[in-house]
Amino acid sequence: MSDNEPVTYGYRDLPDDGRAARTWWDANADEYLEEHRDFLGDAGFRWGPEGLTEAEAGLLGDVAGRDVLEVGAGAAHCSRWLISRGARAVATDYSAGMLAGAGPLDAATGVVVPRVQADARALPFADGSFDVAFTSFGAIPFVPDAVRVHREAARVLRPGGRWVFSVTHPLRWAFPDDPTRRGLTATRSYFDRRPYVEADAAGRVQYAEYHRTVGDHVRDLAAAGLRLTDLVEPEWPDWNDQVWGGWGPERGRYLPGTAVFVTETPT
Template sequence: MDALTDHARKNLEHWDRQSDDYEARHSEQLTQNPMAWGCWSVPESQLQVLGDVGGKDVLELGCGAARWAIALAKRGARVVGLDISARQLEHARRNMRDACVDFPLVHASAEAVPLADASFDIIFCDHGAMTYCDPYCTVPEAGRLLRRGGLLAFSAATPILNLCWNESEDHVDDHLHANYFDQRRSEDASSVNFSLPYGEWIALFRRNGFTIEDLIELRPPHDAQTSYTDYAPIAWARAWPAEQIWRVKKLRDS
């Protein structure tokens, strides 16, 4: 891998370390509905974020164990899965073997993707690398890698969830705990996450040649179940958006 940023290296070590535990905790939910968004698995068939992927070149940034990528390959997409964690990619290879599906896996950071300009129609992730990378690196990278008219779509925690995160209690509540305008990078002992205020996301997309198609604020149904029990109580996520999906299209080269 090319030289990594400090936060990419920290996140790599975090994911290599916790990959097996993550699989043990979440594989049942992720396998049950591999094409679903967010912690409460809202189905792609309902949201239509990616649409018809048949015959399209698709890159998943932070593919993990590649369940999304395998499902898209089965629907006729030419998929590439990229992840920074070697251990996550081992889980991906096992799942690909089990599904009798084959496509390239790239061991790299989404901040510096070793692939050619204008080689994809869709770049996406579900709580993937867009959460762990500096958007000022990944949005230009996506702009470089996408063909004109191509789609960038990704889910992540909302700024509202981040503001309501009570660090001393380590859970979300209904008070504001942080400065909205200062949110960008948050770091704990194990990993580094990124999030931007809404206006800053929009300015960054526009500066890199993207137009905004949609911002989907996920609201799980009240009977939804999740293995991500430490994310947010369902009552919270039904009252305020805990997860969002940006859907932006590349109009022009920046």
């Protein structure tokens, strides 16, 4: 076993600045993209493991002719779909490994996505550069200071711009990461905000994911000057029989797995 393999995991306080996320995603990008290739590519833009698509939900509004920023884009599946609908989209991610996965998709689809490696908490764009910004399970779960992500989104948006993001539903943190009926029994306090951490044999953090309650998310948005206009909790559809980590049809019919927050900047 190498020093870099995670050998300890659990919930604990963590003096982390968010850099662990980049290390993990760089190392695991190829495996992640291959494992979820069909699900992510089928629709081009999904808001979470339940399978809700932007084509169905329309949470970003009409994107044709608009400047759109994707944060935590991974291989930019969502931006590619938006470009095919007439948007001027730019994809950013902290992980060079994940962004590299967009290259083969550009070649295969003929839709080239402009990509920028950037920390979501310090976006390299001028104020008021975009009409819409969004992230589907990107950035926010992997940093200890999500309010900075929201503030950056608000900064780069024009007045009346829209910021939409999806995360693991906060309620799920009280339950074990088990997609079966065994995962229907709460084992932790919903109010325990210690992050989930994986560390190697030397104690170095390899992966960290942060829990926030619904109230925490709302307060972060208010602190960034954003106005919450909708909160979408996708139900598990009958057609979706896939299991993705702690998400799956057995538990998904009883507990929400994803929360999508829709916000706007002041006009």
